[in-house]
Amino acid sequence: MIATAELGYENSPYTADPISARELGIDSDAIVRIERWTHPGAQTPEQAVAFFQEYGAVLIAPDFTLVEDGRQVHEAVTPVIAATQETIASNIHSPRVVKFKDFTAYNGTARKLATIDYPHVISHFPDIVAWQNTLLPTVRAISGDPTTEASIDPDEGTVINLQLFHAAGDPNERQQHGPHTDRVDITVVFGLDNVGPNGDLVFAHGYTEGCEKYGRNQHQNFNENIAYILNKDSNAIVFRSHPVKKGSLIMIKSAEDAHFITAKTLADVQQGIAEGAKPTIFRKFERDQNGKMILVEYEEGRGIVNTAFDTSDCRERDEIVKDIKRVLPPHIGPHNEAFYHIVRPLIQQRVTDPLQQKRVESDLVAGSSANDLYNDENIIDS
Numbered sequence: 001m002i003a004t005a006e007l008g009y010e011n012s013p014y015t016a017d018p019i020s021a022r023e024l025g026i027d028s029d030a031i032v033r034i035e036r037w038t039h040p041g042a043q044t045p046e047q048a049v050a051f052f053q054e055y056g057a058v059l060i061a062p063d064f065t066l067v068e069d070g071r072q073v074h075e076a077v078t079p080v081i082a083a084t085q086e087t088i089a090s091n092i093h094s095p096r097v098v099k100f101k102d103f104t105a106y107n108g109t110a111r112k113l114a115t116i117d118y119p120h121v122i123s124h125f126p127d128i129v130a131w132q133n134t135l136l137p138t139v140r141a142i143s144g145d146p147t148t149e150a151s152i153d154p155d156e157g158t159v160i161n162l163q164l165f166h167a168a169g170d171p172n173e174r175q176q177h178g179p180h181t182d183r184v185d186i187t188v189v190f191g192l193d194n195v196g197p198n199g200d201l202v203f204a205h206g207y208t209e210g211c212e213k214y215g216r217n218q219h220q221n222f223n224e225n226i227a228y229i230l231n232k233d234s235n236a237i238v239f240r241s242h243p244v245k246k247g248s249l250i251m252i253k254s255a256e257d258a259h260f261i262t263a264k265t266l267a268d269v270q271q272g273i274a275e276g277a278k279p280t281i282f283r284k285f286e287r288d289q290n291g292k293m294i295l296v297e298y299e300e301g302r303g304i305v306n307t308a309f310d311t312s313d314c315r316e317r318d319e320i321v322k323d324i325k326r327v328l329p330p331h332i333g334p335h336n337e338a339f340y341h342i343v344r345p346l347i348q349q350r351v352t353d354p355l356q357q358k359r360v361e362s363d364l365v366a367g368s369s370a371n372d373l374y375n376d377e378n379i380i381d382s
Helices: 045-055 073-091 118-124 126-143 207-213 222-232 266-274 312-325 337-350 354-374
Strands: 014-020 031-037 057-060 099-104 110-116 159-166 174-177 186-194 201-205 238-242 249-252 259-261 281-287 293-310
Touching (some): 057 238, 126 293
Antiparallel strands (some): 014 031, 186 249
C-alpha cells in the first residue's frame, strides 16, 4: 500500500466535524463524526491509487489524464453529459425507461427517486457505454486489479439515478436513495447534476462491525441498528461524505460498507437556483386530476451515472450467488428473517471461508435490493 504521506499528503483528504446523526436522516440524538472530502481530488494515477487503497474512495480531479486515452477528465465527460441529458429528455415519457420509484427497501429505508436500469442504458445510451470502455484502463490502474471488467450484471450493471422535482411542487418533498451495499465491487459515480445542498455520497464506516459486535443483522432495520450502535458507542461509526458535482468522478469500493445518498428536497434545489445554479429541465405530459393532459416541468436536483465494474473475485462469488438463487423459494427476500435461515446453510455448503460466506450473503442481499430498485415493479405515477 502507498501511504498518502509518501505523496506529500500527511493529512487526510477529509475534514472532520461533529454533527447530529439526525442531520444525516438517522433517528438518533447521538453526535457523530462526519468526515467530508474537501481535497481537490487526485490529479495523477499515483495519488488516485494511494487514496483508493487507504480510504476505499477517491475523487478524481477534472484535470486528471485518463490512462491510455490521453484526455483530461473534463474533456472526456463534457460531451457525455450533454448526450445523456438529451437522451433522458427524449425518454422521459416512457415509464419503462425512466422509472419513478417510491417504496421502502428490504432494510426499512426509503427509496424515492427515478431510475434507468442497465438494459436501457445499454440500448439507449451509447455514449455512456463508450465512456465506460474509455474509463476501464483508468479503473484497472487505480484498483491495481487487471481482472477488472465492465459489469454486465442485469440488475447492477451501469445505471442512472435521478432526483427529479416538480418545479411547482412541495418544497419539503424528500427524495433519497437509502442505505445499501452493492454487489459489484467497484463503481465510478459520474455526476450529471447536483443543484443545491445535499445529495452527497456517504459511507457508514464501522456499521457492519458494530452489527457483528452487538449481534444484529446488518441487512435488516438499518435505522434501528445504527441508533442502537450509536447509543452503545457514539464513536463506533464514522460517516465519510463525498460531494457529487456535475462532471465529477468518484471511484468507490461499492461492495464495502453501507452507503447512502443524503436526502434532497425541492427546497434544496430552489436554494441552489437562488445561488445561481441552473438545473436541467425535463418536460413531460401528464394527466391532471380531471384526466386532462398537461405539460409538467421537472427540475433535476441530482443526477448520476453509476458506472459499474467488477473483479474476477466478485464474478466468482456471483456464480455461487446464481447457483443459490436457483434453489431459493420464490417471494422470500432479505426483508424476511426466513431468507437468512434458508440461504446461510446453502452458502456454507458451497463456501468454507467465513469471510467469503459473509460476502456471498451480502451479494445475495445486494442483488435483491438492486432488482427491487431497477425492475418494473414499484413504479409510481410521476
